[in-house]
Amino acid sequence: QVQLVQSGAEVKKPGASVKVSCKVSGYTLTELSMHWVRQAPGKGLEWMGGFDPEDGETIYAQKFQGRVTMTEDTSTDTAYMELSSLRSEDTAVYYCATGPGTHWGQGTLVTVSS
Amino acid sequence: DIQMTQSPSSLSASVGDRVTITCRASQGIRNDLGWYQQKPGKAPKRLIYAASSLQSGVPSRFSGSGSGTEFTLTISSLQPEDFATYYCLQHNSYPRTFGQGTKLEIK
Numbered sequence: 001q002v003q004l005v006q007s008g009a010e011v012k013k014p015g016a017s018v019k020v021s022c023k024v025s026g027y028t029l030t031e032l033s034m035h036w037v038r039q040a041p042g043k044g045l046e047w048m049g050g051f052d053p054e055d056g057e058t059i060y061a062q063k064f065q066g067r068v069t070m071t072e073d074t075s076t077d078t079a080y081m082e083l084s085s086l087r088s089e090d091t092a093v094y095y096c097a098t099g100p101g102t103h104w105g106q107g108t109l110v111t112v113s114s
Numbered sequence: 115d116i117q118m119t120q121s122p123s124s125l126s127a128s129v130g131d132r133v134t135i136t137c138r139a140s141q142g143i144r145n146d147l148g149w150y151q152q153k154p155g156k157a158p159k160r161l162i163y164a165a166s167s168l169q170s171g172v173p174s175r176f177s178g179s180g181s182g183t184e185f186t187l188t189i190s191s192l193q194p195e196d197f198a199t200y201y202c203l204q205h206n207s208y209p210r211t212f213g214q215g216t217k218l219e220i221k
Contacts, residue, residue, distance in 0.1 A: 035210070045150075045158065045201055047210040061209045095157055100205035101148050104157035 002026045004096050004105035011111045017084040020108045022096030024077040033099035034079040036070060038092040039107075046092075048081070050099055086112045116140050116204055120213025126221040127192055135187045135200055135216045142182045143206035149178055149187045150201045158201065162187065194220075 007021040024032065035050030049060035049070055058070050069082045079096055093107040117140040127133050137147065145165035150158040160169050162178035165185055175190040189196055197220050202213040 044215045045152075045203075045212045047203075047212065050210070052208070059208045097158075100146075100163075100210070101150065101158070101160055101203050102163070104159070107157050 002103040006105040006108045009109040019082040022079040029077040036081045037095045040092040118211050118213040124217045126219050128221045131192045137185045137202035137213045139183045143204045145181045146206035148203050151198045153198045
């Protein structure tokens with residue numbers, strides 16, 4: 001059974017960057033297609049990007065292009081999502097999820113506040 | 115981008131009721147759609163995949179149907195633990211897109 005365990009909550013100042021990790025167990029990262037989804041307080045789910053196994057590339061939502069980087073460390077089966085130039089509107093719970101939404105991490109709250 | 119229009123945005127119902135939630139895609143997505151349940155403070159949980167296949171371990175009172183542009187999630191007899199928010203997600207093309215969500219509340 002796949003399990004995804006994410007890193008803990010973060011508090012960042014506007015303009016800073018945050019890097020959230022997602023540790024995979026039960027499978028290896030190379031067997032999975034990892035995606036990232038966020039949810040602002042009281043709002044719906046928003047897809048940020050993910051790995052497309054057909055092309056072998058990571059695809060980002062246009063909204064986050066240039067600000068987000070999704071990487072993987074296959075030696076530790078850990079996926080990462082880094083978001084830069086943070087603003088208050090980026091305050092949200094960030095989830096990793098295997099495509100197409102089969103398994104989810106527990107979520108990481110990122111708070112952006114001065 | 116494919117837009118997913120989900121309705122209703124909220125719904126009040128009683129235990130034992132039959133409820134239906136709909137997602138409409140702005141263009142055809144075959145059956146590349148899943149339904150998710152989310153409870154407060156928790157990660158979403160997939161209930162239905164490939165539009166109509168029941169995820170292992172999910173009660174049989176949940177069912178999905180549809181193909182192309184129209185999809186429905188039906189709960190045949192609401193149980194107290196079913197009061198939550200429900201989302202659809204299309205994975206036919208990028209960017210992946212969610213419906214806006216349906217909050218199911220106790221009447």
